Amino acid sequence: MKLAFFLAFQEVWRNRGRFLLFSLVIALITTLVLFIAALSEGLALANKEYLEKINAQLLVFQKNVDLSAAVSRLSLSKINDIRRVEGVAAVGPIGFSNGVMVFSDGREDLNVSLIGIEAGKPGAPPVIVGKSFVIDRGLQVVIDKNVADRTGVQIGERIVIKTIQGTKEEFYQLEVIGITDKRQYLYQPSIFLPYRTWEQIRPQMTSGLQLVETISNVIAIQVNPDADPTIVADRIRAQVNDVDVANIVTAYKAIPGYQVQQDTLNTQSGFTLLIGVLVIGGFFQIQMLQKVPQIGVLKAIGVSNFIVAAAVVSQIILVTTFGVAIGSLISLGLALGIPSSVPIIFNGSSVLIAVGTLLLIGPLGGLVSVRLAVTVEPLIALGLSS
Amino acid sequence: MKQPIIETSSVTKTYRSAGNSVTAVDSVSFAIYPGEFVALVGPSGSGKTTMLAMLAALLEPSEGEICIDGHLISKLSESERVKFRRQNIGFTFQSNNLLPYLTVLENVELMLRLNGYYGINARQRAINSLVRLGLEDRLHNLPNQLSGGQRQRVAIARSMIHNPSVILADEPTANLDTERAYQVTQLFADLVHENNRAGIMVTHDLRMCKYVDRIIQIEDGKIVADLKTRQEIDALISCA
Ligand SMILES: Nc1ncnc2c1ncn2[C@@H]1O[C@H](COP(=O)(O)OP(=O)(O)OP(=O)(O)O)[C@@H](O)[C@H]1O
Numbered sequence: 139m140k141l142a143f144f145l146a147f148q149e150v151w152r153n154r155g156r157f158l159l160f161s162l163v164i165a166l167i168t169t170l171v172l173f174i175a176a177l178s179e180g181l182a183l184a185n186k187e188y189l190e191k192i193n194a195q196l197l198v199f200q201k202n203v204d205l206s207a208a209v210s211r212l213s214l215s216k217i218n219d220i221r222r223v224e225g226v227a228a229v230g231p232i233g234f235s236n237g238v239m240v241f242s243d244g245r246e247d248l249n250v251s252l253i254g255i256e257a258g259k260p261g262a263p264p265v266i267v268g269k270s271f272v273i274d275r276g277l278q279v280v281i282d283k284n285v286a287d288r289t290g291v292q293i294g295e296r297i298v299i300k301t302i303q304g305t306k307e308e309f310y311q312l313e314v315i316g317i318t319d320k321r322q323y324l325y326q327p328s329i330f331l332p333y334r335t336w337e338q339i340r341p342q343m344t345s346g347l348q349l350v351e352t353i354s355n356v357i358a359i360q361v362n363p364d365a366d367p368t369i370v371a372d373r374i375r376a377q378v379n380d381v382d383v384a385n386i387v388t389a390y391k392a393i394p395g396y397q398v399q400q401d402t403l404n405t406q407s408g409f410t411l412l413i414g415v416l417v418i419g420g421f422f423q424i425q426m427l428q429k430v431p432q433i434g435v436l437k438a439i440g441v442s443n444f445i446v447a448a449a450v451v452s453q454i455i456l457v458t459t460f461g462v463a464i465g466s467l468i469s470l471g472l473a474l475g476i477p478s479s480v481p482i483i484f485n486g487s488s489v490l491i492a493v494g495t496l497l498l499i500g501p502l503g504g505l506v507s508v509r510l511a512v513t514v515e516p517l518i519a520l521g522l523s524s
Numbered sequence: 525m526k527q528p529i530i531e532t533s534s535v536t537k538t539y540r541s542a543g544n545s546v547t548a549v550d551s552v553s554f555a556i557y558p559g560e561f562v563a564l565v566g567p568s569g570s571g572k573t574t575m576l577a578m579l580a581a582l583l584e585p586s587e588g589e590i591c592i593d594g595h596l597i598s599k600l601s602e603s604e605r606v607k608f609r610r611q612n613i614g615f616t617f618q619s620n621n622l623l624p625y626l627t628v629l630e631n632v633e634l635m636l637r638l639n640g641y642y643g644i645n646a647r648q649r650a651i652n653s654l655v656r657l658g659l660e661d662r663l664h665n666l667p668n669q670l671s672g673g674q675r676q677r678v679a680i681a682r683s684m685i686h687n688p689s690v691i692l693a694d695e696p697t698a699n700l701d702t703e704r705a706y707q708v709t710q711l712f713a714d715l716v717h718e719n720n721r722a723g724i725m726v727t728h729d730l731r732m733c734k735y736v737d738r739i740i741q742i743e744d745g746k747i748v749a750d751l752k753t754r755q756e757i758d759a760l761i762s763c764a
């Protein structure tokens with residue numbers, strides 16, 4: 139074994155130029171895979187962050203809308219029906235729409251998700267700085283940390299939100315009273331408004347239209363601690379007309395485009411890994427073909443197949459690990475230099491999985507060359523074959 | 525009479541491939557004693573390399589027995605053969621003997637490491653043998669920085685360093701000019717004699733037989749002459 143490592147290492151060391159070059163190829167593949175993984179993680183989070191962190195176990199949608207929050211319309215009378223279902227602890231309406239934060243002092247405009255919630259109800263975010271609103275119709279907002287980071291807006295500051303009412307741009311002045319943690323929704327940083335305020339400000343087809351009945355997009359539900367959310371969901375479906383119920387994971391996976399995007403990125407990363415396997419396999423196989431006479435001599439002088447194979451495997455592991463390490467460092471360096479607006483997240487489990495897979499593909503790709511090394515006959519050292 | 529180191533009895537090797545079979549070695553029997561340096565000569569295709577491969581336990585005879593150092597080769601398992609090769613045999617090939625990524629010293633040490641000897645003593649032993657072969661200022665060079673003759677000398681050092689009782693060489697001088705070929709052959713002879721080993725060198729070049737104690741001539745796989753006296757040997761050399 140010691141001899142195998144010695145041979146593997148000396149060969150790499152004495153040909154360090156070639157092996158370094160090849161390690162860099164592995165490093166580039168690593169960087170690519172890591173970026174795809176980080177992008178996948180980042181994009182997913184930017185899409186679902188609000189829903190993932192929500193203080194609720196179930197979300198109620200209108201029936202037959204494929205769990206699309208943008209399409210779903212629920213009259214607020216449903217809230218009372220749902221509240222009566224056994225196992226439901228609390229309910230809160232949530233309204234989603236978009237607006238633009240505009241500034242008069244030269245700061246850049248920012249597109250935001252406007253999320254209407256009821257204070258203290260499911261769907262309301264925890265305030266980490268400042269306070270939450272107490273009434274449901276004040277001109278007060280809670281911004282998420284992304285908004286705070288990107289605009290520099292602070293507690294007590296007055297901000298202006300622009301939305302389209304009918305065909306006209308309307309501007310609304312609101313006071314920031316609290317900041318919550320990062321809660322993006324559909325790639326946009328979020329601003330939380332009292333529900334009634336949200337209803338007035340959200341973009342509408344006709345200006346000044348007064349609805350007979352207030353509506354929301356979805357309703358968030360907290361179930362009793364001792365109740366099983368799945369059973370409660372079944373009960374709601376059975377007892378409330380025209381609604382669909384989903385748990386949080388199902389809900390964000392149903393965001394239009396979410397799954398398609400994740401699948402695309404996963405496929406891409408799968409292909410990149412496949413390329414990695416082929417490149418590593420090809421490199422070591424070509425090397426091995428050139429080394430056949432050498433290996434014949436080694437075996438002829440009494441080196442066992444086991445040592446030959448161990449040398450090949452340890453060399454592959456050495457080179458792959460080195461390449462993956464360099465690639466990870468490159469990714470880390472690049473990640474530090476990338477602006478925060480690019481949705482790339484390097485601490486997700488997907489990145490760890492990617493590194494793990496990369497470390498595995500080396501030996502996998504090298505299996506062919508190990509096979510070749512083992513089948514080389516010592517007789518070829520003498521120019522004979524059996 | 526001393527015990528022979530190598531003894532073959534009616535060794536035959538037949539290569540069989542689809543349709544035809546070639547008898548490369550045909551019931552060959554000989555015994556080689558300690559301190560004997562033997563040249564195995566014969567025309568191309570006469571079975572010299574095949575014979576050597578069987579002696580090194582790389583190839584199984586179709587018939588007959590080979591006994592080396594008390595080991596009956598046919599009785600050894602595959603892993604015992606590997607062990608037998610690394611302990612009892614010293615091998616020099618025509619070319620490509622050395623690992624290109626190991627220095628001269630490391631190439632020689634390899635044979636010791638293979639047999640479980642590491643450390644300062646092993647290294648010193650390898651250095652001594654290389655010094656003996658005039659390679660003291662080449663210890664840390666890679667093989668591609670050496671001349672062909674130097675490379676073969678390193679290969680010889682490697683083939684002897686672990687004290688094998690049998691030295692086998694297949695045309696070790698084929699790629700060398702006459703002067704170097706003489707040097708290398710003489711070196712072989714000296715090292716075989718000094719340590720009472722049994723040495724077999726396959727060669728095309730009868731002039732190299734100047735340094736051997738015995739010539740076994742084969743043709744079509746059969747021994748046609750076994751010359752043991754100085755006069756016989758010198759006579760053969762002079763007719764070449
Ligand atoms: N794998 C094989 N299959 C069939 N025939 C073989 C095989 N290897 C060798 N031979 C035949 O066996 C005979 C002896 O070959 P060998 O290589 O032992 O001769 P040699 O005396 O070493 O020749 P040379 O001086 O050219 O090296 C030749 O006729 C050769 O064609």
Ligand SMILES: [Mg+2]
Nearest residue numbers: 572573574694
């Ligand atoms: Mg030959």
